[in-house]
Amino acid sequence: MKPVIGITMGDAAGVGPEIIVKALQNRSIYEQCNPLVIGDAKILERAVQITNSKLAIHPISSVKEAACQYGTIDCIDLNLLPADLPFGRVSAAAGDAAFQFLKRAIELAKNGDIQAICTAPLNKEALHKGGHQYPGHTEILADLTGTQDYAMMLSSPKLKVIHITTHVGLIKAIEMINPDRTYKVIKLAHETLTRAGKENPSIAVCGINPHAGENGLFGNGEEEEKLIPGIRKAQEEGINATGPYPADTLFYRAVRGDFDIVVACYHDQGHAPIKVLGLEAGVNITVGLKGGIIRTSVDHGTAFDIAGKNLADERSMLEAIRAAVELAPKV
Secondary structure, eight states: OOOEEEEEOOOTTTTHHHHHHHHTTOHHHHHHOEEEEEEOHHHHHHHHHHTTOOOEEEEESSGGGOOOOTTEEEEEEOOOSOTTOOTTSOOHHHHHHHHHHHHHHHHHHHTTSOSEEEEOOOOHHHHHHTTOOOSSHHHHHHHHHTOOSOEEEEEOSSOEEEESOOSSOHHHHHHHOOHHHHHHHHHHHHHHHHHTTOSSOOEEEEOSSGGGGTTTTSSSSHIIIIIHHHHHHHHHTTOOEEEEEOHHHHHHHHHHTSOSEEEESSHHHHHHHHHHTOGGGOEEEEEOOGGGOOEEEOSSOOOTTTTTTTOOOOHHHHHHHHHHHHHSOOO
């Protein structure tokens, strides 16, 4: 049975509607899943015109009304925006609508009506003007699901990476790493890949220092203090986690197929290898949300400068939908 993937429209003044329409022109998406847009039908109609698409928009109010067929975009229509919403401008209405689209998607996921959420980009300034004081999608998802322990995962066709720390400075990141967080991120990786159908996934933990400390030669024993106890705790629970390994060879080994996922210690350690493999192929994923909700996202912003001009590249959206299908709990 194909999973239903809920695609939120994001900020309608940006490229979100365009990349959704362009992505759903691919028949292969409908072969893998039943895509369902949560947004505004008339804005999608405008995107169809802009992209010279022949797709039909099917406004619906519930998942059971979806046609689920190629050539038709099913849209849970919240009808929150004016038809002439200006492109490329920060708008309180668009910011609030982006929040409401995501809120509805979370409700659908909680109820089991959709198996994963895929998000088009929102604009943080518009979000704030719309009355929602969050840094971005991840924090909204965590708040509305009551989640405290979650992690950022990046996925590309050849490599998956999950992060112990993300958007903090390097010194602060090293301070934040501890055995409990290491263990929790390893467990999140294991649970996420297991739910997606991967039996006994192989999880490799990256070292903090060059050569993973090389038995105390580099650093101040961070691997022994912050990583190894967490790895051992996971191993005691039967999780197939090993390491820490030197970063300069680990990502090569993972791309080669030695491991299913790499646990990175800080932002650039995990992001750089993914982006070297291709910006258009990387997908941002939030894992650990309560209820097992999976959220994937394009790896770019609203691109206000090109919105409404039919210039937006849909490849990241395609990869985000495919990642959502891959990681969605099997139904």
